[in-house]
Amino acid sequence: MDSIWKRLLRLLLTMLIVSLAVFSFISFSSGDSSSSVLSEDASEEAVEAYRKAMGLDEPFAVRYLSFLSSFFSGNWGVASDGQDISFLVLSRIPATLSITILALLMSLAIALSLAFLSLRRHTIGRALTTAWAAVMMSSPVFLIAIALVLLLSFQLDLFPVAGYVPLSGGFVRSIRSVFLPSLSLALLHSSLIMLMMRAAVESNLSASYSMVARAFGKGFSRIAAIDASKPALPLLAILSGQSAAAFIGGSAAVETLFAIPGIGSLLVTAALRRDAALAGTLVMLIALSVSCISMAAEAVSALLDPRRER
Amino acid sequence: MRNKVLTAVLAAMVAAILLVSCGGDEDSGLLRVAVAQEPVSLDVMITSSVSGRNIAVGNVYERLFEMDGDTIRPVLATGYELSSSGCDLRIGIRSGVSFHDGTLLDPEDAAASLNRWLRSYKGASSITGDASFSVEGDGIVISSTSSLAMLPVMLASSPQAAVIYPGEAIASAADGMPVVDAPGTGPYRVEEWISGSSILLSAFDGYWGDKPSIDRISYEFVPDPVIRRLGLESGQYDFIDNVLSDDIPALEKVPGIELHQGDENGSIVLVFNKKEGISTDVFFRRAVSLLIDREELMRACYGSYGYSVRSAYMDGKDGIWSVNPDLDPYGMENREEGLALLQDSYDGTTVRILSSNLTDLDRIAVALSSELEQCGINTELIILDWASFMEQRGNPSSWDIYVSATGSVPLPLEKGYLFSDSPGGFDDPSSSSIIRALSTSESMEEAASLWQIAQIRLWEYVPVIVPGHYSTVYASRSISGIDLSDGFHFRDAVML
Numbered sequence: 001m002d003s004i005w006k007r008l009l010r011l012l013l014t015m016l017i018v019s020l021a022v023f024s025f026i027s028f029s030s031g032d033s034s035s036s037v038l039s040e041d042a043s044e045e046a047v048e049a050y051r052k053a054m055g056l057d058e059p060f061a062v063r064y065l066s067f068l069s070s071f072f073s074g075n076w077g078v079a080s081d082g083q084d085i086s087f088l089v090l091s092r093i094p095a096t097l098s099i100t101i102l103a104l105l106m107s108l109a110i111a112l113s114l115a116f117l118s119l120r121r122h123t124i125g126r127a128l129t130t131a132w133a134a135v136m137m138s139s140p141v142f143l144i145a146i147a148l149v150l151l152l153s154f155q156l157d158l159f160p161v162a163g164y165v166p167l168s169g170g171f172v173r174s175i176r177s178v179f180l181p182s183l184s185l186a187l188l189h190s191s192l193i194m195l196m197m198r199a200a201v202e203s204n205l206s207a208s209y210s211m212v213a214r215a216f217g218k219g220f221s222r223i224a225a226i227d228a229s230k231p232a233l234p235l236l237a238i239l240s241g242q243s244a245a246a247f248i249g250g251s252a253a254v255e256t257l258f259a260i261p262g263i264g265s266l267l268v269t270a271a272l273r274r275d276a277a278l279a280g281t282l283v284m285l286i287a288l289s290v291s292c293i294s295m296a297a298e299a300v301s302a303l304l305d306p307r308r309e310r
Numbered sequence: 311m312r313n314k315v316l317t318a319v320l321a322a323m324v325a326a327i328l329l330v331s332c333g334g335d336e337d338s339g340l341l342r343v344a345v346a347q348e349p350v351s352l353d354v355m356i357t358s359s360v361s362g363r364n365i366a367v368g369n370v371y372e373r374l375f376e377m378d379g380d381t382i383r384p385v386l387a388t389g390y391e392l393s394s395s396g397c398d399l400r401i402g403i404r405s406g407v408s409f410h411d412g413t414l415l416d417p418e419d420a421a422a423s424l425n426r427w428l429r430s431y432k433g434a435s436s437i438t439g440d441a442s443f444s445v446e447g448d449g450i451v452i453s454s455t456s457s458l459a460m461l462p463v464m465l466a467s468s469p470q471a472a473v474i475y476p477g478e479a480i481a482s483a484a485d486g487m488p489v490v491d492a493p494g495t496g497p498y499r500v501e502e503w504i505s506g507s508s509i510l511l512s513a514f515d516g517y518w519g520d521k522p523s524i525d526r527i528s529y530e531f532v533p534d535p536v537i538r539r540l541g542l543e544s545g546q547y548d549f550i551d552n553v554l555s556d557d558i559p560a561l562e563k564v565p566g567i568e569l570h571q572g573d574e575n576g577s578i579v580l581v582f583n584k585k586e587g588i589s590t591d592v593f594f595r596r597a598v599s600l601l602i603d604r605e606e607l608m609r610a611c612y613g614s615y616g617y618s619v620r621s622a623y624m625d626g627k628d629g630i631w632s633v634n635p636d637l638d639p640y641g642m643e644n645r646e647e648g649l650a651l652l653q654d655s656y657d658g659t660t661v662r663i664l665s666s667n668l669t670d671l672d673r674i675a676v677a678l679s680s681e682l683e684q685c686g687i688n689t690e691l692i693i694l695d696w697a698s699f700m701e702q703r704g705n706p707s708s709w710d711i712y713v714s715a716t717g718s719v720p721l722p723l724e725k726g727y728l729f730s731d732s733p734g735g736f737d738d739p740s741s742s743s744i745i746r747a748l749s750t751s752e753s754m755e756e757a758a759s760l761w762q763i764a765q766i767r768l769w770e771y772v773p774v775i776v777p778g779h780y781s782t783v784y785a786s787r788s789i790s791g792i793d794l795s796d797g798f799h800f801r802d803a804v805m806l
Contacts, residue, residue, distance in 0.1 A: 031697025037350050037488065039358035039431070039470045040700075040716075041726050046356060046430040049486025081351045082488040083505070091505050146536060154540045161541040162344075162532050164507045259532045261506030269506070273350070274697045 011291045015284045019071075022283045023064050026276040032056050033080035036273040054080065067277050071284055080275040088266065089281060095164050095255070096262040098178045099185065100247040106186030107243055108236075111193035118198060119205070119224055133191035145184040145257050152180060162259040181258045185251055189243045193236075200235050204228035234301035241297025248293070249286040341527045341789070341800060344538045344547040348506065348531040353488035355423070356430045358469035358717060360575070364551075364797040365529050369511055370410075371473035371494035374401060374420065375466035377720065377796075380630050380754075382466050386415065386474055386495060388449075396457035396752045402449040407518045409476050410493035417445040422477040424450065424465075431470040433724035436749050437461050456750040460721055460757060467720040467796065497522050497801060507531060522801045542567065542785055548805070549786040551798065555613025561785055570784045571616065572794040574625035576717040578608065578674060580775040581727050585706040585735040593655035595772035598711075599640035600648030601685045602678065604777035610677035611670045612780060619778040623725060623765060625718045630758045638769040645685075652685065660688040664709035666699035674777075675713045703733040715780070718796065722761050723749045727774050738771040 034042075034050050042050075051057050055066065070077045076085035118129040136144070153161045165177040204210060205228045213223050252264030263282060270279035349362030354371060368376070374387035384390075388402035407415040421443040428434050428442060438461065441454040452458065465472045479492035493499070497519065498511035508530040513522060530547070532538045535554045541547040543564060553561065553569065561567055580598075582589040589595060608617045621641035624631035635641055661682060665675035672693045679689040692709065694702060703712050712733070719725060723745055730736045744764040751757035784798055788806045793799040 029698065030694070030701040031699070032701075033697075035697050035700035038356055041358065041432050041470065041724070042356065043430060043432045043435060044731075046486065050356075051486075053484045053486040078487070082353070082483070082490045088505055095507075149537065149540060154544050157544060161544055161546050162534075162537045163530050163546075164504070166504070255506075257534050257537060259507060259530060259537070261504055265506055272695060272697070 007295060011288065014291060015287045016068075018283045018287045019068070019280045020064065023067060023276050023280045024060070026271060026274055026279055027060055027063065029274060031274055033274045037080050063276070067280050070277070071281060076281050077277055079270075079278045080273050085278055085281055088278065089263070089285065092261050092263050092266050094166055095178065095260050096248060096251070096264070098167075098174065099182050099251060099254075099260065099262060100244055102175070102178055102182035103185040103189070103247050103251075104240060104244050106182055107190040107193055108240065110186060110190035111197060114190070114194045115198040115201065116224065119201060120220075129194065133195050136187050136191040139188075141184055141188050142253050142257055144187050145180065145254055148180050148184055162257070164258075164260045178260065181251070181254045181260055184254050185247055189246065193239050193243065196239060197232060197236060200232035201228045204231050231305070234305040237297050237300040237304060241293050241300075244297075245290040245293045248289050249283075339525045339805075341524050341549070341803075341805060342547045343527060343529050343800075344532040344541055344550045345529050346531075346533055346535070346538070346552040351488040351490075352500070352503075352509075353490070353492075354471040354473055355427050355475075356470060356488055360717065360797060363469070363471060364799070365509055365511070366494070367471045367473060367797075368496060368799050368801060369498040369527070370496045370500055371471070371475070371492075372496050373466060373472050374403075374424075374474065375462055377463070377467045382462050386420070390462055392459060396459045396750075397455065398451065398453045399458045399461055400446065400449055400451045401462075404518070405448065407495050408516045409495055410499040410514055410516075411476075412516070413476060413493075415474065415476075415495055417448060417450050419477045420474050421445050421450045422480045423474045424452075424472060426480055427468075427470065427472045431468060431472075432726070432729070433468060433470075433719070433721070434461075434464060434472075436723055436729075437464065457752050459752050459754075460723075460749060463720050463754065464724070468724065469717050469719060498527065501526070523804050524800055527800060539785075542787060545787070548789055549784065549792070549798070549800075551782060551784050553783040553785050555615045555783075558615050558783060566787050568786050570786065570792065570794055570798075571781050572784065572798065573796065574618070574627075574718060574779040574781050575797075576715055577623070577625055577776050577779045578611070578671075578713070578715055579727060580678065580777065581712050581714060581732075581734040582773060582775075583706055583710050583712075583734055584737055584773060587706075587710050588656070588659050588661060589710045591655045592772060593651050595775075596640045597648050597651035597655055598682070598687075599772055599775050600642075600644045600651065602681050602775070602777065603643050606681065607674050607677050608778040608780075610673045616783045617778050617780045621769070621776050623768065623774075623776055624722055624761070625779050630754060631722060631761055633762055633765040637766055640769060640772060649685065652687070656687060658688065660690050661710045662690045662692055662708065663711050663713065664692045664694070664699065664702055665713040666696045667693055668696045668699075669715065671713050671715060678711070678713065706733070706735070721757070722764065728768075734773065736773055738767070738773070741767045741771055741773075 033054060034047050038046060038050055055063055079085050079088055114129045118126040149161055152158045159176055159180050163177055165173040167174045201224060205224060210223050210228055213227050249264060251262060252268045255262040255265040267279060267282045270282060345361055347361040349359050349365060351357050352362055352366045354362050354366050372385050374385060375382045376385050386404050386407060388404050390399060390401045392399055403417045403420050409415060424443045428438055437458060438452065438454050441452050443450045443452045474495060475489055475492040479489050483489045497514055497517045499514045500509060501512040502510040508528050511527045513525050535552065538550040539557050542550045558569060561569060582595050584590055604619045608619055620635050621638045622633050622635050626632060663675050663679050665672050675691055675693060679691050682689050702708055716725065726732050727734055728736055728745055741764055744760055744767060748757050748760040748764060751760060786792065789803050790806060791803040793802060
């Protein structure tokens with residue numbers, strides 16, 4: 001029970017620290033949202049009225065406290081363009097969730113397949129998967145994305161080049177629209193998961209219980225899939241949690257490239273428009289989601305390996 | 311084990327193939343347009359973003375007048391009458407026009423909208439002063455102490471568009487904030503705006519004028535030029551904007567794709583700081599004007615297409631405002647004369663060149679810096695994002711020349727850099743008095759002849775250098791009748 005309160009306190013502190021950091025960074029950067037929203041030739045009267053309506057003429061502390069009060073009361077106020085922040089954020093969540101779930105499933109499918117296919121040392125498969133992982137991890141995600149578009153959209157005409165179809169536009173169309181962005185992220189993240197899972201399973205294969213299993217006549221594949229993999233599942237849970245957390249807030253480049261309306265691209269837009277309230281709200285929500293995912297991953301990991309709880 | 315993994319991989323591949331084969335797009339009757347930028351707001355009265363204007367003006371919201379070449383054509387107005395003194399303007403408002411929510415347009419809506427526009431737009435107040443519109447019968451009137459002859463032109467084509475919203479929408483918006491979701495009177499209504507993704511317009515059945523032949527237009531925000539091009543070539547998009555110069559030769563060879571170059575959309579300006587520092591010296595400004603290679607500056611940003619090198623401030627080579635560029639004594643590269651002027655005016659201080667990274671303007675700043683360095687001028691480049699750039703240029707002690715782009719405007723007095731309160735300042739009494747006279751001209755002809763004099767004087771004063779004018783290049787497939795004056799519009803377009 002104590003641990004839950006400590007975690008909640010830590011979560012609250014994290015949210016406050018990140019929001020304060022982002023709010024300060026945007027507020028003290030040169031320029032404000034009037035230059036993004038209003039015309040270059042706007043009258044002084046219009047600029048002053050806008051700044052007053054947005055509270056930009058208030059001191060920093062007043063603005064930050066007002067933001068915190070709005071956030072915790074659930075009334076998040078309006079963004080620099082006059083739109084309701086809660087509407088903007090809620091409209092972006094489905095795309096981010098779709099990409100996160102699909103990219104995570106793809107990452108696991110790719111990583112686990114390649115890890116098991118390359119378990120045996122000194123094989124061509126192992127050399128190829130290791131090289132593949134090195135290439136994927138060192139490639140910028142936009143390069144992987146462009147290569148996928150060229151191959152799967154332009155040459156083979158299998159998926160749309162860009163754009164997002166919400167679930168209300170049909171399940172298949174929606175999944176197709178996020179397939180390439182998810183695959184781009186999955187290729188990047190699967191490499192790390194593959195290497196770490198392979199190393200863990202390999203290490204377990206040389207453990208004494210694997211040797212005993214082999215002495216009892218179990219085949220290599222069976223030992224690898226069951227006896228050596230089971231102890232690696234807590235690691236898999238942690239790695240999955242880390243990847244999911246990264247997809248939630250860190251996929252702005254992919255979202256921008258594929259014109260997907262997600263949380264990451266909204267955060268970039270908010271920063272460029274000097275919209276401190278919107279950016280602050282987004283980082284609070286991202287911090288909350290990342291913390292929740294981490295806690296869930298740790299809980300699953302502890303469930304799979306009770307020694308971790310001690 | 312290995313077999314199981316292979317089976318799983320095969321199953322995943324089959325699922326992917328099924329996914330691909332099931333996903334037929336239901337896009338019949340829909341025009342898909344890929345645009346580079348999402349508008350910040352559709353309140354085109356307070357923003358002047360080109361992306362917002364292309365989507366909203368004429369489609370969703372309409373002005374009282376619009377320009378048809380050099381002629382003013384009534385849209386929501388029935389016409390206008392100017393008193394013999396030119397100081398009183400009456401505009402008749404069309405009856406029987408419905409907003410998208412079914413309410414009828416009345417003169418109160420027009421007066422409320424235009425008064426908000428007058429308060430928001432600096433260019434308008436240079437003509438009207440403190441005057442405002444009021445309702446009179448079935449029209450609206452405005453009276454000023456000086457001539458309002460230029461006002462109808464401004465109403466027809468100002469970058470901050472003088473469109474008409476319902477009076478209630480203006481009253482309900484917080485003072486100073488953009489109007490959100492206001493119904494318009496145009497042939498299309500906004501069916502859906504998915505923030506960060508697209509805006510879908512659908513034809514408005516109750517439109518008062520000729521109905522467009524295209525039922526729905528989806529403007530999709532695709533910032534990456536490579537993705538826009540691939541989308542056009544693969545048939546996902548019917549029209550794309552901002553085609554890269556490097557892509558033009560390849561796209562010209564693709565069957566079924568048509569390239570379009572619109573009217574001049576605006577000009578590049580190198581604005582001198584006339585408040586502080588080295589640029590306050592007119593001889594230094596003239597020297598820079600003679601030393602730079604304008605073609606190279608424009609090429610740095612636009613490549614081989616989509617611009618013209620001409621030092622006249624107004625866009626359009628043959629319009630009413632055109633002035634013979636040969637009359638610009640500092641408008642062509644003349645290294646020897648430039649170096650001579652530089653010797654007398656330059657003391658070795660570092661010239662700070664400020665620019666934003668918006669739409670590749672920083673490339674022009676880099677080219678300018680390189681050219682000036684080659685002439686022996688020490689330079690420092692300051693490249694910032696747009697918001698920081700706007701803040702920095704307001705501080706005259708932090709820059710000497712800033713590089714920017716100005717959109718096309720219908721009247722010279724809408725050029726922001728000609729105002730004394732502009733970031734670069736303006737302290738030439740001779741030019742100022744001509745521009746003041748121009749703003750109160752009694753006819754367009756009189757204004758145009760005054761501009762001839764003003765432009766020549768401005769070339770001597772060199773408040774800015776205009777190295778050239780740009781025109782956006784677009785590409786389309788299977789559409790005809792696109793209107794490319796002042797952006798791109800599909801009201802008269804037909805999908806083939």
